[in-house]
Amino acid sequence: MGMTITEKILAAHAGADRVEPGQLVNVKVDLALGNDITAPVAIREFEKIGVETVWDRDRVVLVPDHFVPNKDIKSAEQALQLKQFARKHNLTYYYEVGRMGIEHCLLPEQGLVGPGDLVIGADSHTCTYGGLGAFSTGVGSTDLAAAMALGETWLKVPESIKFVYRGELPRWVGGKDLILYTIGQIGVDGALYMAMEFTGPVIERLSMDGRLTMANMAVEAGAKNGIVPPDEVTRRYVEGRAKRPYQFYQSDPDAHYARVYDFDVSKLEPQVAFPHLPENARPVSEAGEVTIDQVVIGSCTNGRLEDLRQAASVLRGHKVNDNVRLIVIPGTQQVYMDALREGLVEVFIEAGAAVSTPTCGPCLGGYMGILAKGERCLATTNRNFVGRMGHPESEVYLAGPAVAAASAVLGRIAGPWEVVK
Amino acid sequence: MIYRGKAWKFGADVDTDAIIPARYLNTSDPAELAKHCMEDADPEFPAKVQPGDIIVAGKNFGCGSSREHAPIAIKAAGVSCVIAKSFARIFYRNAFNIGLPIFESPEAAEGIREGDEVAVDAGRGVIQNLTRGEEYRATPVPEFMQQIIAAGGLINYVARRVKSGK
Numbered sequence: 001m002g003m004t005i006t007e008k009i010l011a012a013h014a015g016a017d018r019v020e021p022g023q024l025v026n027v028k029v030d031l032a033l034g035n036d037i038t039a040p041v042a043i044r045e046f047e048k049i050g051v052e053t054v055w056d057r058d059r060v061v062l063v064p065d066h067f068v069p070n071k072d073i074k075s076a077e078q079a080l081q082l083k084q085f086a087r088k089h090n091l092t093y094y095y096e097v098g099r100m101g102i103e104h105c106l107l108p109e110q111g112l113v114g115p116g117d118l119v120i121g122a123d124s125h126t127c128t129y130g131g132l133g134a135f136s137t138g139v140g141s142t143d144l145a146a147a148m149a150l151g152e153t154w155l156k157v158p159e160s161i162k163f164v165y166r167g168e169l170p171r172w173v174g175g176k177d178l179i180l181y182t183i184g185q186i187g188v189d190g191a192l193y194m195a196m197e198f199t200g201p202v203i204e205r206l207s208m209d210g211r212l213t214m215a216n217m218a219v220e221a222g223a224k225n226g227i228v229p230p231d232e233v234t235r236r237y238v239e240g241r242a243k244r245p246y247q248f249y250q251s252d253p254d255a256h257y258a259r260v261y262d263f264d265v266s267k268l269e270p271q272v273a274f275p276h277l278p279e280n281a282r283p284v285s286e287a288g289e290v291t292i293d294q295v296v297i298g299s300c301t302n303g304r305l306e307d308l309r310q311a312a313s314v315l316r317g318h319k320v321n322d323n324v325r326l327i328v329i330p331g332t333q334q335v336y337m338d339a340l341r342e343g344l345v346e347v348f349i350e351a352g353a354a355v356s357t358p359t360c361g362p363c364l365g366g367y368m369g370i371l372a373k374g375e376r377c378l379a380t381t382n383r384n385f386v387g388r389m390g391h392p393e394s395e396v397y398l399a400g401p402a403v404a405a406a407s408a409v410l411g412r413i414a415g416p417w418e419v420v421k
Numbered sequence: 422m423i424y425r426g427k428a429w430k431f432g433a434d435v436d437t438d439a440i441i442p443a444r445y446l447n448t449s450d451p452a453e454l455a456k457h458c459m460e461d462a463d464p465e466f467p468a469k470v471q472p473g474d475i476i477v478a479g480k481n482f483g484c485g486s487s488r489e490h491a492p493i494a495i496k497a498a499g500v501s502c503v504i505a506k507s508f509a510r511i512f513y514r515n516a517f518n519i520g521l522p523i524f525e526s527p528e529a530a531e532g533i534r535e536g537d538e539v540a541v542d543a544g545r546g547v548i549q550n551l552t553r554g555e556e557y558r559a560t561p562v563p564e565f566m567q568q569i570i571a572a573g574g575l576i577n578y579v580a581r582r583v584k585s586g587k
C-alpha cells in the first residue's frame with residue numbers, strides 16, 4: 001500500500017523506507033523553534049541535559065513575539081533569556097524587536113522552512129508550515145529542549161484524514177473560511193492526533209497565504225499537523241527564498257486515509273466562529289445582530305500581506321464605527337513595509353485604526369487590546385476560548401479579514417458586501 | 422504507584438487558557454502558576470484543591486496552546502493525576518515529559534462524580550471509585566512513554582542517553 005505525504009516525510013526523517021500510523025519513530029528535525037513564553041522553560045531544561053551547546057546553531061530558531069516589545073518587567077526578563085541564550089550559543093536566527101515578526105508568519109517568509117522539512121516548535125501553531133508541504137507540529141518546552149540538544153525527537157505516526165475541496169470559491173471567501181467551516185464540520189477534536197491533508201481543485205488555486213492560514217488552524221481540530229501537497233504555487237513561493245534545499249513529497253494514489261471528506265464550497269459564505277470554541281462556525285448571514293467593541297486584524301492566522309490587502313479593500317473610503325476600536329497588526333516587519341509601500345497602512349489609519357508593530361499581543365490576551373468584562377471582539381485570530389483576549393466574561397468571534405473589516409465599519413458582525421457595494 | 426484523592430470534575434474541551442490564562446505566562450515559576458490553576462474554569466479551584474486531589478474531565482482535555490505551564494500549574498497545585506475521556510495531543514506529551522501522571526479512561530470520566538474518593542493504580546491501569554465501589558480501566562500507556570516516566574521525565578531520559586553516548 002502507498003503512503004501519505006505525512007508518512008513519507010516522517011519515514012525520510014526516521015531513515016526508514018516506510019512507516020505505519022501508530023508507530024513511534026525517532027526522527028531528525030530540520031528546525032526547532034521557541035518563543036518568549038516557551039523558550040525560557042526550554043532553556044532551563046536544556047541546561048540540565050549536560051551538553052555544551054545546541055546541536056546546530058543554524059537550526060535552533062528563537063523568536064520573541066508574544067509579549068514583545070516587552071509589555072512589563074517579567075516579560076522583559078523572559079525575552080532577555082532568549083537573547084542571552086542566542087548570544088551564548090551563537091544562534092544564526094534570533095530575531096530582535098524591529099526585525100522580528102510573529103514566528104509563524106516570519107519563518108516561511110524568511111525561507112527558514114521549506115517543503116519536505118520536519119519542523120517542531122514549542123508553539124501549537126507550528127503546524128502552519130504544512131501550507132508549504134512540510135511536516136510541522138507543536139510540542140512543549142521540554143520536547144524543544146531535547147531537540148535543541150539532540151536534533152531529534154520522537155513522534156507517533158498519525159493517521160491521515162483527507163479533505164477534498166471542490167467548486168469555485170465565491171468572492172470574499174478564503175482560506176480562513178474554509179478552515180473554520182471544516183472545523184465546524186468535524187469539531188475541535190475531529191482530527192485528534194491525526195494529520196489533516198488539504199487537497200482538491202480549490203486548494204490548488206489557493207494562494208500560499210491562504211494555505212498557511214488553513215494549516216495554521218489544524219491544531220484547532222486537535223490535529224498533529226495540517227498539510228497541503230506542494231505544487232507550482234509552492235515552487236513560486238520558495239524559489240529564491242528557501243535557505244536550505246527542499247523536497248516535494250506527494251501522497252500515493254493508494255495511500256490509506258482514516259476518513260475522506262468531500263466538500264463542494266461553491267456556495268460557501270464567509271464564516272464566523274462564535275464563542276467559545278472554534279467549532280461554533282456559521283455563515284456570516286446567520287450571525288444575527290451582534291454588536292462589537294473591538295476588531296483585531298492580524299496574528300499568525302491572518303497577519304500576512306494578502307490578509308491586509310483584503311481588509312484594506314473593504315475599509316478604503318470608510319470609517320471605523322464610533323463604538324469600535326480597530327487594531328491592525330502586520331505579521332512581520334516585511335509585511336508592514338509592503339503594506340506601507342502599497343498604501344494599505346494609510347487606508348487603515350485614515351479609517352481610524354491603530355496599526356501596531358508585529359506582535360502576538362491581543363491574540364493570546366497578552367497586551368495591546370485586552371477586553372474588559374462584557375466586551376466583544378471580532379478577530380482574525382484562531383482561538384475564542386473563555387478569557388482568551390482578556391476578561392473571562394469577554395467574548396471573541398473568529399472570522400477572516402473581509403468580515404473583520406466590514407464589522408469594524410458597521411459596529412456589528414457584518415458581511416463585506418454590506419460595506420463594499 | 423497509587424494516586425489517591427478527591428475528584429474535581431470538569432467538562433469537555435477544557436483548554437489551556439482555562440488551565441492557566443496567558444495573562445500569567447510572563448513567569449514560569451511553578452508556585453506562581455499554581456496560584457492560578459484552572460482559574461478561568463473555576464475561580465475557586467486554587468483555594469479549594471488539596472494535595473493528592475484528582476482532576477476528572479471530559480474529552481480533549483488540555484486543547485489549545487503548547488504551553489507546558491498548563492501541566493506544570495496542575496502539578497504544582499498538588500493535583501496527583503488527571504483522568505479524562507481523551508487528551509489533546511500536545512498536553513498529553515507535555516504531561517509525560519514533566520512527570521504529571523495522566524490517564525485516559527472514558528468509563529472513569531463518565532462514572533466518577535465530583536467529590537468521589539478515587540484511587541488510581543498506575544502500574545495496573547486500574548481506577549477505583551472508592552465512594553461508589555466501581556472500577557474502571559485506563560488505556561494502556563505505550564512502552565516508550567513508560568520508559569520516560571521510569572526515568573523521571575524526558576530530560577532525565579535524554580541526559581542519560583547523552584551521558585552514555587548513545
Ligand code: SF4
Binds near residue numbers: 066102359360364
Ligand atoms: S499570533 Fe496568537 S496563535 Fe499565533 S503564535 Fe501568537 S499567540 Fe499564538
